[in-house]
Amino acid sequence: MTKPMxxxxxxxxxxxxxxxxxxxxxxQVNVDIALGNDITAPIAIKIFRQTGIQKVFDAxxxxxxxxxxxxxxxxxxxEQAKMLRDFAREHxxxxxxDGGESGVEHALLPEKGIVxxxxxxxxxxxHTCTYGALGAFATGVGSTDLAATMITxxxxxKVPESIKFIYNGRLRPWVTGKDLILYTIGKIGVDxxxxxxxxxxxxxxxxxxxxxxxxxxxxxxxxxGKVGLFNPDEKTIEYAKARAKRPFTVYKSDENASYAQVxxxxxxxxxxxxxxxxxxxxxxxxxxxxxxxxxxxVIGSCTNGRIEDLAVAAQIxxxxxxxxxxxxxxxxxxxxxxxxxxxxxxxxxxxxxGAVIGPPTCGPCLGGHMGILAKGERALATTNRNFVGRxxxxxxxxxxxxxxxxxxxxxxxxxxxxxxx
Amino acid sequence: xxxxxxxWKFGENIDTDLIIPARYLNTSDPAELAxxxxxxxxxxxxxxxxxxDIIVAGKNFGCGSSRExxxxxxxxxxxxxxxxxxxxxxxxRNAFNMGLPIFESKEASEDxxxxxxxxxxxxxxxxxNLTKGRTYKAQPIPPFMQExxxxxxxxxxxxxxxK
Numbered sequence: 093m094t095k096p097m098x099x100x101x102x103x104x105x106x107x108x109x110x111x112x113x114x115x116x117x118x119x120q121v122n123v124d125i126a127l128g129n130d131i132t133a134p135i136a137i138k139i140f141r142q143t144g145i146q147k148v149f150d151a152x153x154x155x156x157x158x159x160x161x162x163x164x165x166x167x168x169x170x171e172q173a174k175m176l177r178d179f180a181r182e183h184x185x186x187x188x189x190d191g192g193e194s195g196v197e198h199a200l201l202p203e204k205g206i207v208x209x210x211x212x213x214x215x216x217x218x219h220t221c222t223y224g225a226l227g228a229f230a231t232g233v234g235s236t237d238l239a240a241t242m243i244t245x246x247x248x249x250k251v252p253e254s255i256k257f258i259y260n261g262r263l264r265p266w267v268t269g270k271d272l273i274l275y276t277i278g279k280i281g282v283d284x285x286x287x288x289x290x291x292x293x294x295x296x297x298x299x300x301x302x303x304x305x306x307x308x309x310x311x312x313x314x315x316x317g318k319v320g321l322f323n324p325d326e327k328t329i330e331y332a333k334a335r336a337k338r339p340f341t342v343y344k345s346d347e348n349a350s351y352a353q354v355x356x357x358x359x360x361x362x363x364x365x366x367x368x369x370x371x372x373x374x375x376x377x378x379x380x381x382x383x384x385x386x387x388x389x390v391i392g393s394c395t396n397g398r399i400e401d402l403a404v405a406a407q408i409x410x411x412x413x414x415x416x417x418x419x420x421x422x423x424x425x426x427x428x429x430x431x432x433x434x435x436x437x438x439x440x441x442x443x444x445x446g447a448v449i450g451p452p453t454c455g456p457c458l459g460g461h462m463g464i465l466a467k468g469e470r471a472l473a474t475t476n477r478n479f480v481g482r483x484x485x486x487x488x489x490x491x492x493x494x495x496x497x498x499x500x501x502x503x504x505x506x507x508x509x510x511x512x513x
Numbered sequence: 514x515x516x517x518x519x520x521w522k523f524g525e526n527i528d529t530d531l532i533i534p535a536r537y538l539n540t541s542d543p544a545e546l547a548x549x550x551x552x553x554x555x556x557x558x559x560x561x562x563x564x565x566d567i568i569v570a571g572k573n574f575g576c577g578s579s580r581e582x583x584x585x586x587x588x589x590x591x592x593x594x595x596x597x598x599x600x601x602x603x604x605x606r607n608a609f610n611m612g613l614p615i616f617e618s619k620e621a622s623e624d625x626x627x628x629x630x631x632x633x634x635x636x637x638x639x640x641x642n643l644t645k646g647r648t649y650k651a652q653p654i655p656p657f658m659q660e661x662x663x664x665x666x667x668x669x670x671x672x673x674x675x676k
Contacts (some may be wrong), residue, residue, distance in 0.1 A: 135541045135581055139668055145675075161539060168539035218579040218603055234581035234607035236667050243671060282526055283573035287602050316573060318602055371526060458535040458578070479530040479577060486534075486553040 096346035098254040099321050100289040103229040103343050107212045115253040115352070123153070124211035126241040129197055130158040132216030134175045135235035140242055148183050149245035155187040155206055156180050157197040160454045165461040195426025195452040198222035198310060198394035203426055205335025209324045209342050214238065214247055219394050219476065221317065224309035225302060226332060227324035227343060232313060252318045253352035254289040259296035261359040266510050269304025270396060270474070270494035272296070273311040274365035275357070278375030286316035288352060291345065296359045297322065302331050303400035310395045311476050314372040364509045367492035370480045378497060378509040388419045388471040389502040391495050393457045396474035397425030399432045401495040406438040408499035408510055414446035415505030421463045423450045459483050472507055474498050515634055516593040516614060518565040522627040523554065525571030529604065532575065532583040543589035546582050550590040564591035569625045572597065575604025584611040594633055596640065596651070598622045609658055610667040616640060616651035624649065
């Protein structure tokens with residue numbers, strides 16, 4: 093009889109070739125997918141070239157996605173995307189996405205079945221933890237770690253302790269995965285899960301669609317977490333099977349696995365949430381937001397740019413107009429999502445409401461381009477960070493919320509939930 | 514070799530957007546990044562800094578994005594090391610991989626004042642406040658990390674092991 097383990101421990105043990113691992117143990121693991129983008133991969137590529145090594149460990153297992161400053165916003169960013177293109181051609185990288193094939197990496201990779209349950213994924217992007225929704229041990233690293241993995245196919249980890257978050261009860265109307273994770277970060281703080289694995293469980297989680305799970309896993313890093321994990325269930329397996337082009341293994345936490353902490357929440361206590369500037373932990377329930385007029389609303393990103401997010405926005409915006417003087421920017425996260433939104437009539441709804449529809453890009457989320465804020469301006473976004481200067485001028489402000497709150501706020505010109513319409 | 518410099522204090526949860534704003538990430542040139550280091554927290558910071566100076570900050574330093582540009586910018590700006598009670602985990606990894614020394618000490622973080630002259634012994638984790646005449650202890654750097662640093666960072670370490 094083997095000792096009980098959490099899903100995080102099981103995946104790491106399997107990839108380290110061990111029967112058992114425990115928190116604190118250092119392990120070297122095989123990496124299934126290594127990811128870089130147009131900001132982080134250029135450094136990794138430079139390092140790779142400096143080493144004089146001729147071949148990547150596996151051209152099938154590296155993903156290079158130009159998504160942050162695309163369509164290229166200036167000459168320097170064009171040079172960065174070109175580095176990825178040249179490197180991909182040189183090394184026959186299969187999963188290189190650029191131009192009309194590209195999308196926001198953490199929406200694109202699961203959609204294409206590139207990342208799968210049971211994988212170890214490292215990405216030179218902090219929101220790589222998104223794939224935890226699939227039951228993959230996926231975490232952000234720097235470009236040097238990415239370069240090292242591109243050479244060796246391996247990386248090292250300290251096995252993290254796990255915290256179990258249990259959500260009981262039933263969700264209130266308009267409460268989504270975004271609200272659950274904002275609420276959780278509000279409770280534990282931006283370092284509440286520092287160095288640790290977050291594991292999301294309970295009846296509410298069992299009922300959550302994959303899109304909401306991706307949203308929650310995406311923001312594990314905003315609590316300092318190493319990974320944000322969901323134990324795969326029928327929904328996960330159905331999602332992965334429909335997309336997978338290689339076999340995958342499902343790992344689940346043992347019932348008697350040990351946790352550093354177990355936290356229980358009652359969903360009935362959770363209203364739609366808004367994170368106030370300048371940290372994701374500054375959350376307030378929608379009923380206590382007060383009067384916060386807005387200049388801009390952004391719906392999109394690796395957190396909330398999926399078709400389900402656009403569906404909610406379309407439902408609210410249908411037959412309504414964006415408030416005079418407010419700019420609503422909608423960025424479908426991938427070309428497939430864009431096409432679905434077109435077929436389902438959402439794009440027409442958005443245009444009729446007065447929204448600007450942009451291409452799949454990270455763009456304004458990180459203050460890159462396509463929706464930068466002027467001094468003193470205030471935006472509400474479905475993104476994941478509201479740090480100082482995150483979307484533009486250091487004296488601008490970003491508030492974080494769900495697509496439902498974002499759409500309602502765009503109509504009303506100030507932060508509000510759909511019930512205020 | 515000891516690290517010795519004047520302390521510059523920052524608060525809790527200093528994020529990577531403050532260390533190097535994303536609007537400058539269309540380059541990875543260290544000298545270019547160094548010019549904008551901590552700009553949104555203090556626009557004059559880089560001008561006031563002397564090479565070898567030390568950042569002393571509150572908990573969760575380096576939270577946010579995985580951008581390696583953050584430790585690169587700090588190192589290229591001349592920062593000798595960063596002291597904080599805790600670091601965000603990706604920043605922690607990146608700092609070691611880049612060769613930017615960092616030390617975890619709640620005591621030092623709380624007691625050191627801006628402008629204090631501080632000396633750190635990386636091999637023992639001992640932090641000496643020369644202005645106040647006090648000594649603090651940082652968490653020791655684990656042996657495999659010391660090996661990584663001795664080899665000159667992660668890439669040099671890999672090249673050595675591949676030979």
